[in-house]
């Protein structure tokens with residue numbers, strides 16, 4: 039009230055002064071004195087002069103946290119970013135990158151580059167919402183139908199053994215929260231019931247009555263445990279958790295022995311599906327071509343490429359913390375090309391885009407290879423020294439011609455170039471100490487010396503697998519023919535026609551996948567296919583293909599990998615800085631965990647309890663790939 043009266047008085051005083059001033063000579067000093075508080079305030083540093091800064095504490099308190107912990111963002115995806123979580127009142131309120139990658143050091147003192155930082159993405163930043171979200175799975179749950187089925191004593195159709203449909207409503211059913219002890223009990227009871235139902239002749243009849251392919255049923259071998267499929271899944275991440283599932287599958291041999299009363303050595307574990315077929319994040323053609331789980335490149339190498347083909351991968355959207363490698367490669371002048379089925383975020387950033395029909399990747403890659411050979415754009419020197427394309431195939435059997443087929447009493451040379459043949463009584467060294475390929479003795483015969491046709495001498499020559507790369511000239515010392523049909527006299531005196539793998543490949547490509555033919559399959563313009571081939575060939579062995587898991591989702595997709603390896607082999611663009619192929623799926627790093635294989639298939643009947651004792655292994659489980667069945671090989 040007092041303030042209001044003062045204001046009114048001031049206004050009245052002001053009006054009086056103004057009115058008095060009109061037409062009269064009021065002293066200006068008097069008038070302006072009334073407004074002295076309107077003069078500009080001159081403060082050098084408001085932060086020191088401001089009378090009350092308590093308000094700032096509010097903002098500081100918002101961001102002040104009590105503690106911090108570092109954790110791996112897992113299993114959000116396979117990037118496994120190391121993050122910092124800030125905690126206030128026992129609640130994670132903020133997550134941020136650690137910025138610690140450049141401080142990481144391996145056992146040998148090697149340090150990572152700061153360019154791996156910051157490693158994070160928007161999903162990681164808001165991960166705390168999932169910790170506290172109402173959809174977090176924070177206990178053991180059982181599908182209601184499953185629980186009812188178990189509680190009723192596992193009723194089944196008397197003929198097929200199938201469980202009642204009304205109780206098997208996956209995806210539609212509700213969940214019942216149970217204790218972990220109850221969950222273990224339900225799990226064990228269910229496994230036992232499955233093993234009992236599908237074991238023996240009765241079990242086989244039931245599976246056939248359910249309509250399973252007879253070959254699949256035969257592969258179960260009468261063991262109910264074999265119809266169980268255990269697989270290390272993405273959601274588990276981490277070596278022990280992923281491979282723990284396979285170990286569990288191996289341990290099902292204990293259950294089989296209990297159910298079928300068979301001797302230990304005949305007891306069978308579960309079937310175990312691989313990540314190539316069931317989950318498809320790994321490229322199946324990679325182990326077929328290289329013998330290794332997955333061929334891959336380190337991301338720091340991307341900037342060494344002249345051409346980067348992002349094939350079936352939406353790198354920017356799905357490889358969030360690693361998008362910058364692509365951007366930086368572009369800044370350094372790399373040409374980027376997206377092979378995609380849609381106009382993805384990555385495609386919109388690339389210099390060129392080739393849009394194809396889903397699942398037609400093999401046709402596109404083979405057509406690129408066709409152009410490279412047809413137009414003589416391939417790197418013949420690389421093809422001759424680093425690939426098996428010059429090796430001869432005998433046309434009577436279509437088998438690769440072996441040196442022992444041709445040269446009487448021929449004995450293959452021992453392998454020593456980047457190969458260590460591991461005898462059956464020996465173990466390979468720990469991964470970190472291995473230097474090159476570890477070949478089991480039993481497989482050594484597969485690498486027996488083969489034959490090339492020496493164009494200089496016009497004669498067949500035995501060539502060891504050791505004669506590769508830098509050692510090719512020294513050890514083989516020939517100029518192998520890539521094209522032609524040759525008469526070869528075998529050690530037994532017979533004559534056969536033999537042709538280089540390259541020659542046969544060329545004939546197949548010319549007959550089936552010219553750009554015009556491939557265009558009908560892929561819907562990519564023939565001009566785009568030719569342009570792609572020319573670009574790869576012009577990269578001087580510096581084409582890098584990052585092939586995503588999208589194309590892995592199609593049957594027979596191993597052909598896509600084989601065809602891409604062919605393209606890069608022709609370009610001399612494999613196994614070198616800036617010239618390679620990879621999928622960057624993440625799981626390939628499992629090979630670095632020495633001993634994981636042994637741990638996975640430890641003999642379940644004789645577990646080693648002494649930490650220093652040797653582990654007895656036994657493959658009781660049966661690794662299966664759905665590709666195996668899809669190809670009709672069953």
Ligand code: SF4
Nearest residue numbers: 111114118119159162
């Ligand atoms: S990329 Fe994102 S979601 Fe994936 S691990 Fe890193 S922070 Fe987590």
